[in-house]
Amino acid sequence: MKNKYLSYLLLFLLAGLWSCSDDNDVFEQTADERVNAALAAYQKQLSGAPYGWKGIIYPDGGGVYSFYFKFNDQNRVVMYSDFAAESAATPKESSYRVKAMQTPSLIFDTYSYLHVLADPDAAVNGGSYGDGLKSDYEFSFSGDSLSTGNITLTGTKNQSKLILIKATQEEATAYGNGGLAKSLLFSNISKYLTYFKRFVSGGVTYEIAVNQNARTITLNWLTGTTVNTFTTDYYYSSTGVSFITPFVNGSTTLNGFTNITWDAANLVLGVTASGTKTTIVEAAKPIKVDVAAAKRWYQAALSQDSYWVSENGFHVNGVDDAFNVNSLVSGAAKYYFYLYWPGYGSNYDAFAPIFVQDNNATFIYLDAAKAPTFSTDGRAIFSGLGVVGDGYPTDGPAIASKNYLYDTNGFYLIQLSDNAYDMVSAKDGKGWISWIK
Amino acid sequence: MNIKITYNYIFSLLALAFLMSSCKEDSIGDVAEIADLGGPVIPPTVIDKYIKDSLTTPYNIQMKYRWDQFEFGDVTKTLVPPKEEKIIPLSRVVKSAWITPYVQQKSLTFFNMYSPKTFILSGSVQYLSNGGVVLGQAEGGRKIVLFDVNNFKTRGTADYVAATDSNKVKEFVHTLQHEFGHILHQNILYPVEFKTVCKGLFQGENWINISDAEARQDGFVTAYSSSGFDDDFVETIAILLIEGKGGWEKIINSIPAGFSANGTSQADAQAKLRRKEALVVSYYKTAWGIDFYELQKKTRAALVPLL
Numbered sequence: 001m002k003n004k005y006l007s008y009l010l011l012f013l014l015a016g017l018w019s020c021s022d023d024n025d026v027f028e029q030t031a032d033e034r035v036n037a038a039l040a041a042y043q044k045q046l047s048g049a050p051y052g053w054k055g056i057i058y059p060d061g062g063g064v065y066s067f068y069f070k071f072n073d074q075n076r077v078v079m080y081s082d083f084a085a086e087s088a089a090t091p092k093e094s095s096y097r098v099k100a101m102q103t104p105s106l107i108f109d110t111y112s113y114l115h116v117l118a119d120p121d122a123a124v125n126g127g128s129y130g131d132g133l134k135s136d137y138e139f140s141f142s143g144d145s146l147s148t149g150n151i152t153l154t155g156t157k158n159q160s161k162l163i164l165i166k167a168t169q170e171e172a173t174a175y176g177n178g179g180l181a182k183s184l185l186f187s188n189i190s191k192y193l194t195y196f197k198r199f200v201s202g203g204v205t206y207e208i209a210v211n212q213n214a215r216t217i218t219l220n221w222l223t224g225t226t227v228n229t230f231t232t233d234y235y236y237s238s239t240g241v242s243f244i245t246p247f248v249n250g251s252t253t254l255n256g257f258t259n260i261t262w263d264a265a266n267l268v269l270g271v272t273a274s275g276t277k278t279t280i281v282e283a284a285k286p287i288k289v290d291v292a293a294a295k296r297w298y299q300a301a302l303s304q305d306s307y308w309v310s311e312n313g314f315h316v317n318g319v320d321d322a323f324n325v326n327s328l329v330s331g332a333a334k335y336y337f338y339l340y341w342p343g344y345g346s347n348y349d350a351f352a353p354i355f356v357q358d359n360n361a362t363f364i365y366l367d368a369a370k371a372p373t374f375s376t377d378g379r380a381i382f383s384g385l386g387v388v389g390d391g392y393p394t395d396g397p398a399i400a401s402k403n404y405l406y407d408t409n410g411f412y413l414i415q416l417s418d419n420a421y422d423m424v425s426a427k428d429g430k431g432w433i434s435w436i437k
Numbered sequence: 438m439n440i441k442i443t444y445n446y447i448f449s450l451l452a453l454a455f456l457m458s459s460c461k462e463d464s465i466g467d468v469a470e471i472a473d474l475g476g477p478v479i480p481p482t483v484i485d486k487y488i489k490d491s492l493t494t495p496y497n498i499q500m501k502y503r504w505d506q507f508e509f510g511d512v513t514k515t516l517v518p519p520k521e522e523k524i525i526p527l528s529r530v531v532k533s534a535w536i537t538p539y540v541q542q543k544s545l546t547f548f549n550m551y552s553p554k555t556f557i558l559s560g561s562v563q564y565l566s567n568g569g570v571v572l573g574q575a576e577g578g579r580k581i582v583l584f585d586v587n588n589f590k591t592r593g594t595a596d597y598v599a600a601t602d603s604n605k606v607k608e609f610v611h612t613l614q615h616e617f618g619h620i621l622h623q624n625i626l627y628p629v630e631f632k633t634v635c636k637g638l639f640q641g642e643n644w645i646n647i648s649d650a651e652a653r654q655d656g657f658v659t660a661y662s663s664s665g666f667d668d669d670f671v672e673t674i675a676i677l678l679i680e681g682k683g684g685w686e687k688i689i690n691s692i693p694a695g696f697s698a699n700g701t702s703q704a705d706a707q708a709k710l711r712r713k714e715a716l717v718v719s720y721y722k723t724a725w726g727i728d729f730y731e732l733q734k735k736t737r738a739a740l741v742p743l744l
Contacts, residue, residue, distance in 0.1 A: 115517045
């Protein structure tokens with residue numbers, strides 16, 4: 001192409017790009033005007049809800065927690081939280097503001113129940129030091145928050161999800177009257193003496209397992225001889241326990257449990273499930289024994305020449321660390337954890353406390369256990385061959401643990417994950433030990 | 438490609454320039470409309486009023502407690518804002534155990550000239566990857582960040598446990614005195630001799646692995662003291678002020694007989710601490726004209742009722 005034409009072509013091209021037509025802005029207002037309008041709208045929406053908001057947060061660290069928020073137009077907010085009994089019963093006021101960060105944001109800017117989840121002090125929330133439960137208290141509004149009735153927020157630091165749902169007058173009244181605290185009575189399910197718990201709804205017996213740290217509920221039930229499993233996250237509301245995923249089985253639909261009652265003297269939890277009152281009852285054995293679980297548990301460690309660890313030993317009759325293994329010492333060495341090591345010796349397994357001595361984890365003595373017998377009904381039955389090592393105590397936690405392990409009724413193994421099993425006494429279901437690998 | 442410069446080319450460029458200059462400028466809009474320009478407008482609470490009356494008006498000190506991530510240097514760390522009920526008690530202690538002794542001993546002008554003007558509060562400590570925690574930070578003599586406010590308790594707080602909580606009260610005042618010490622020596626340097634007292638015994642980053650008791654056997658008043666010259670100097674000031682004369686003597690006498698891991702004898706360690714004390718006292722006199730022992734008495738007297 002000749003240079004002459006090129007220069008003209010360039011001219012036309014650039015002139016076309018630059019030629020001024022009318023000012024054709026996409027928006028009629030400036031960015032600042034629009035930000036201010038959005039902030040005002042969010043502020044109005046928050047403080048304008050006459051009965052406040054129910055909030056459900058999904059921290060990045062897992063679990064789900066519920067809140068009740070009542071915002072006013074003076075940067076103050078009153079809260080309830082289902083994290084603990086006290087925060088469920090006592091309202092707490094703190095400060096908040098709606099502010100333009102990179103996007104319009106809602107910041108809870110002085111300490112409140114919401115911050116308990118995010119607190120980097122693990123002693124506050126049971127999370128990890130430095131991170132807490134990886135939750136948030138500074139959120140950005142999602143774009144659709146103004147068009148729908150709910151407000152969806154995303155945490156700035158950990159991307160926790162917070163969903164605000166307008167509360168009704170009844171709900172607001174229920175929160176004010178301790179409704180949330182009443183729902184938390186459900187947490188007493190941990191006080192049942194047996195590992196297995198059941199209830200009946202719609203003519204079907206369900207086995208219920210509650211993980212209060214992860215906030216999950218698992219239901220097991222039988223159709224014929226086949227066991228079915230359903231797991232959902234849950235939170236507490238002003239009326240009871242709410243499932244994140246509703247449970248449907250034929251004509252039975254469970255959105256959760258309502259009307260929670262707790263009989264502290266007899267350790268009985270009453271709930272209304274699917275419109276019918278029922279109680280949660282103790283059970284000595286699983287609804288269906290996983291007969292291969294005991295062998296799986298044993299092989300999982302044996303095949304890797306590895307071992308199963310329990311920090312706190314046996315839980316028996318409602319008492320954590322029933323035999324007080326945490327108090328074990330040997331000279332200057334302190335207790336670290338209990339282990340079961342299949343095939344530790346040429347012809348025996350090791351069941352022993354591990355001690356920390358000179359910054360090293362070490363055996364000092366151990367129970368030499370025979371490889372367990374696996375009964376056809378799925379139990380593992382342990383028995384002893386003798387002891388190895390020096391200074392084996394004559395009584396106390398190690399002896400009590402050993403005697404419990406060698407109970408001739410044996411144990412059921414409940415698989416929680418690849419690397420976690422609970423081993424439950426087959427005698428009465430009231431004692432168990434949690435193994436992790 | 439080789440473009441020859443011809444009249445046509447120049448002409449077209451000119452035409453282009455003409456076209457461009459004919460465009461009108463966009464207005465940037467009303468700048469007063471920018472969100473939060475001049476700071477957020479928050480209706481003042483009782484706490485805000487207290488801070489204004491007792492710190493901002495007399496000393497030009499701002500106590501910022503509402504959460505603002507960007508006041509904290511490391512945005513990757515997880516912190517939480519302070520509890521509201523802790524702020525007034527903390528402000529009281531800042532005033533009684535740090536501001537008032539300096540103002541009384543020297544002058545309001547001196548204090549207002551050198552004091553940091555902004556306090557930022559965090560409810561929790563800041564956890565470090567090496568297992569340590571941060572309790573206080575100072576930036577350029579202007580700003581002090583106080584951590585762990587949610588655990589602040591003084592005698593009289595409902596669940597105050599003297600055995601553990603008295604250390605926390607001291608820890609806060611310690612941080613204030615420590616950071617103010619930095620500001621003082623950044624304006625007038627301490628005598629060079631101070632750096633030679635514990636020559637060869639400094640631990641640097643390893644300070645986290647030694648205990649206060651071990652550090653004292655080497656003539657450092659705290660483990661953190663042994664991390665570097667400047668921190669050694671201001672830690673000495675801070676401990677002298679918060680422990681008082683009696684507490685200081687107790688620390689010196691607590692050094693056990695024998696030798697430290699680094700071979701410092703008991704007598705040597707004690708002599709080193711006494712030498713540092715003397716250097717601090719003379720520094721305050723010559724550099725600032727302050728009678729350190731009087732300042733120490735006033736600070737300790739303000740602190741005692743809180744413990």
